[in-house]
Amino acid sequence: MSQTEKNLSKLRYSPVIGAIIYLLFGVAWISFSDSLLSALITDPVLLTRYQTYKGLLYVAITALIAWLLLKQRAQIAHSLSHSQWLFNMTFEHAATGMAHVASDGSFLRVNKELCRILGYAPQELLDMTFQQITHPMDLSKDEALLRKTLRGEIMQYTIEKRYLHKEGRIVWARLSVTLLPRLPEHPPCFISVVQDISAVTLAQQQLQESELRFRTLLDSMPNISVQGYDENGQTLYWNKGSELLYGYTKQEALGSNLLDLIIPQFMHVAVKEAVALMAQTGEARMAEELTLKRKDGQAVHVYSSHAVIILPNKKPHIYCIDIDLTEFKQQEAKLAFLAEYDPLTHLPNRQFFTNQLEQALKVARREQLQLAVLILDLDNFKTINDSYGHNAGDMLLRRVADKLKLCCRETDTLARFGGDEFAILIEHLPHPEDAARFALELLKTLQQPSVLELGLEVTSAASIGISLYPEHNDNVEALLQGADAALYKAKADGRNTYRYYTDELTTLARERLVMEAKLRQALKMNQLECYYQPQIAITTGKIVGAELLIRWCDAEQGFIPPDHFIPMAESCGLIHAIGHFVLEQACTQGYAWLVQGLPALKLSVNVSAHQFSKGDLEQQVISILQSTAFPAHLLELEVTESALMHDKERVIRTMQQLRAAGIRLAIDDFGTGYSSLAYLQQLPLDLLKVDRSFIEKITSNDADKQISKAIIELAHTLRFDVLAEGVETAEQLALLKDMACDYYQGYYYSKPLPAEAFRQLLLQQVANQQD
Numbered sequence: 001m002s003q004t005e006k007n008l009s010k011l012r013y014s015p016v017i018g019a020i021i022y023l024l025f026g027v028a029w030i031s032f033s034d035s036l037l038s039a040l041i042t043d044p045v046l047l048t049r050y051q052t053y054k055g056l057l058y059v060a061i062t063a064l065i066a067w068l069l070l071k072q073r074a075q076i077a078h079s080l081s082h083s084q085w086l087f088n089m090t091f092e093h094a095a096t097g098m099a100h101v102a103s104d105g106s107f108l109r110v111n112k113e114l115c116r117i118l119g120y121a122p123q124e125l126l127d128m129t130f131q132q133i134t135h136p137m138d139l140s141k142d143e144a145l146l147r148k149t150l151r152g153e154i155m156q157y158t159i160e161k162r163y164l165h166k167e168g169r170i171v172w173a174r175l176s177v178t179l180l181p182r183l184p185e186h187p188p189c190f191i192s193v194v195q196d197i198s199a200v201t202l203a204q205q206q207l208q209e210s211e212l213r214f215r216t217l218l219d220s221m222p223n224i225s226v227q228g229y230d231e232n233g234q235t236l237y238w239n240k241g242s243e244l245l246y247g248y249t250k251q252e253a254l255g256s257n258l259l260d261l262i263i264p265q266f267m268h269v270a271v272k273e274a275v276a277l278m279a280q281t282g283e284a285r286m287a288e289e290l291t292l293k294r295k296d297g298q299a300v301h302v303y304s305s306h307a308v309i310i311l312p313n314k315k316p317h318i319y320c321i322d323i324d325l326t327e328f329k330q331q332e333a334k335l336a337f338l339a340e341y342d343p344l345t346h347l348p349n350r351q352f353f354t355n356q357l358e359q360a361l362k363v364a365r366r367e368q369l370q371l372a373v374l375i376l377d378l379d380n381f382k383t384i385n386d387s388y389g390h391n392a393g394d395m396l397l398r399r400v401a402d403k404l405k406l407c408c409r410e411t412d413t414l415a416r417f418g419g420d421e422f423a424i425l426i427e428h429l430p431h432p433e434d435a436a437r438f439a440l441e442l443l444k445t446l447q448q449p450s451v452l453e454l455g456l457e458v459t460s461a462a463s464i465g466i467s468l469y470p471e472h473n474d475n476v477e478a479l480l481q482g483a484d485a486a487l488y489k490a491k492a493d494g495r496n497t498y499r500y501y502t503d504e505l506t507t508l509a510r511e512r513l514v515m516e517a518k519l520r521q522a523l524k525m526n527q528l529e530c531y532y533q534p535q536i537a538i539t540t541g542k543i544v545g546a547e548l549l550i551r552w553c554d555a556e557q558g559f560i561p562p563d564h565f566i567p568m569a570e571s572c573g574l575i576h577a578i579g580h581f582v583l584e585q586a587c588t589q590g591y592a593w594l595v596q597g598l599p600a601l602k603l604s605v606n607v608s609a610h611q612f613s614k615g616d617l618e619q620q621v622i623s624i625l626q627s628t629a630f631p632a633h634l635l636e637l638e639v640t641e642s643a644l645m646h647d648k649e650r651v652i653r654t655m656q657q658l659r660a661a662g663i664r665l666a667i668d669d670f671g672t673g674y675s676s677l678a679y680l681q682q683l684p685l686d687l688l689k690v691d692r693s694f695i696e697k698i699t700s701n702d703a704d705k706q707i708s709k710a711i712i713e714l715a716h717t718l719r720f721d722v723l724a725e726g727v728e729t730a731e732q733l734a735l736l737k738d739m740a741c742d743y744y745q746g747y748y749y750s751k752p753l754p755a756e757a758f759r760q761l762l763l764q765q766v767a768n769q770q771d
């Protein structure tokens with residue numbers, strides 16, 4: 001019982017107690033005082049006097065008791081009014097909302113904080129019931145508990161509920177309702193304590209939402225496995241990524257021990273210790289690469305990182321985040337493979353071969369052995385690649401690799417250096433001539449036809465260069481260079497053969513390098529010159545054009561034929577500068593002759609496949625035409641048949657652009673390539689040049705005659721003009737005339753001439769016409 005309640009009851013009962021004490025004292029006084037006085041005092045006068053005093057004493061004692069009682073009552077009343085004041089202050093200024101609520105729900109008293117929480121003025125609330133401001137969803141629960149309290153089943157209840165703020169928003173509150181002790185003459189009354197928990201609830205909701213989001217995210221991540229364990233390794237969390245990575249469903253994994261799921265036997269002790277340590281220290285282990293096991297028993301490489309979360313109840317949870325490294329490992333293995341192997345043939349590459357050669361040389365030096373390095377290059381690969389496409393080329397390379405493998409012993413190292421170049425290292429070579437025997441065997445094997453796609457049969461001859469240790473060279477680089485130089489010689493000597501490395505070959509290789517430097521210089525110093533070979537219309541016998549043929553006259557070496565330096569210029573990239581030079585010469589000279597009043601002539605320029613594939617040919621030609629003012633229709637570009645076979649779509653596109661600019665296009669050396677009719681038809685060509693090799697024997701060899709005839713007819717069918725190259729005799733010309741060939745060029749009419757000589761020839765023709 002509180003002090004106030006004690007005081008209240010004292011206040012209530014003190015008059016009754018006073019009256020009882022007074023009555024008891026009066027009765028006692030009357031019954032005992034008289035008999036006591038009569039017994040003690042015998043003198044009647046004295047007795048009367050003392051009886052008077054007794055009455056006075058009685059009055060005095062009564063007054064004293066009354067005074068004491070009144071004083072106590074005053075004290076209690078004072079104390080009570082202080083309690084009342086304290087209560088009022090507490091109620092009013094409490095930091096939580098408070099209200100006295102009647103059993104029907106109406107507010108009897110409300111404090112400031114409650115008004116603040118709900119947004120109403122005190123009087124507004126006092127005119128309302130709590131039902132009016134309770135969220136409909138929470139009302140029934142609140143009312144049911146209130147009724148229970150009223151029935152005395154519970155003394156109080158606490159719930160979290162939603163109130164409706166005056167502004168309409170929801171206020172989350174923790175409500176504690178207590179039924180007050182009931183005064184007899186008063187109706188039941190509750191005290192409600194309302195605590196605003198909106199902020200907390202909102203924060204909780206946000207936390208729950210973000211936790212939900214986070215969990216959903218983790219759950220659904222297919223690429224990352226997240227697992228949660230307790231300090232004993234029991235699984236508490238298992239996301240989708242874990243299901244996919246380890247093969248266990250969530251149901252299977254949850255509750256099972258980590259060791260039984262994904263840890264291989266040999267790691268059990270270490271993992272157990274690691275989990276215990278993490279749980280104890282709260283510190284995660286370093287991320288590491290591990291090989292764990294799947295449900296089906298297969299090993300799985302993962303990158304595993306860990307996190308330890310200490311829960312509010314101090315229990316540690318260990319989370320493992322595993323990333324599947326299988327693909328990465330495969331990729332790594334692939335890269336490692338690619339670093340040393342050729343992806344097309346799966347043979348070792350140059351890097352591997354070089355390492356192997358280095359090792360073999362060490363052994364050979366130590367044990368005084370001989371070894372041979374062979375470098376092999378296919379003779380006709382480019383033609384096959386160009387004619388049948390890259391797929392056929394790739395297939396041929398695989399077939400060649402297989403054939404070479406068959407010839408090699410286990411101790412030999414066969415490698416592909418790139419393109420159509422292969423290398424073989426023969427260790428423990430008994431005699432130098434054994435390398436030649438082996439080379440001959442390789443050549444023989446390669447000559448057997450290979451079957452490619454759609455039953456296509458091709459034979460692949462090769463050239464082989466051989467260098468020997470210790471006879472020729474004694475280090476890796478020199479041996480490889482030696483074999484390369486020998487290969488070059490084999491090719492120069494007619495291909496499909498082998499050559500050993502000699503000093504002379506090295507000199508030749510050096511000479512090539514010197515020549516390249518000289519050619520650069522010649523180009524810079526304007527030492528290249530264009531010659532003009534007339535092209536004649538067969539029916540009229542008149543010069544209608546000329547082919548520009550480049551000439552290089554070196555001060556030391558004299559005349560160097562284009563057949564020698566053009567391939568070198570192509571391999572070192574100088575061909576672009578040379579090509580530009582010839583085009584510029586053609587247009588400048590052609591324009592000059594026009595200005596001089598010479599008849600308009602068509603000038604033909606050879607364009608290398610390399611110029612075509614660079615991609616800027618059309619811009620280059622157009623800009624030269626613009627800068628020289630030479631008419632586009634008088635310029636003809638000659639492209640060899642094999643050049644047309646590279647990147648066919650680009651060739652067609654470039655040719656169409658050139659044609660659109662008005663430039664003429666001719667196909668050179670026709671008959672030596674493998675272009676299909678369908679392809680030819682797509683090309684915007686003006687002229688087809690029959691290769692010299694057919695014309696050469698046109699009069700002596702019936703096959704060549706028939707081929708030439710067929711080419712001429714074919715060209716006409718496709719609406720191209722035909723020019724025969726390399727006409728040297730009147731018989732050849734007569735035959736070509738019979739075949740309705742349109743034009744020719746050759747020594748019969750004239751060799752290629754310097755510009756001035758050609759001009760004189762033209763002038764003479766003009767003069768002859770005037771006669």
Ligand SMILES: Nc1nc2c(ncn2[C@@H]2O[C@@H]3COP(=O)(O)O[C@H]4[C@@H](O)[C@H](n5cnc6c(=O)[nH]c(N)nc65)O[C@@H]4COP(=O)(O)O[C@H]3[C@H]2O)c(=O)[nH]1
Nearest residue numbers: 549550562563566582606607608726727728745746747748
């Ligand atoms: N035996 C014989 N030969 C004849 C006869 N009439 C012409 N010729 C030669 O045949 C070659 C024809 O040129 P090509 O087939 O385009 O063959 C050319 C061409 O492919 C290339 N070439 C020449 N000049 C250039 C150039 O400016 N650019 C490019 N990319 N290649 C060029 O070099 C090759 C050889 O050129 P050249 O040595 O000038 O040799 C020229 C020419 O001198 C004849 O009646 N009998």
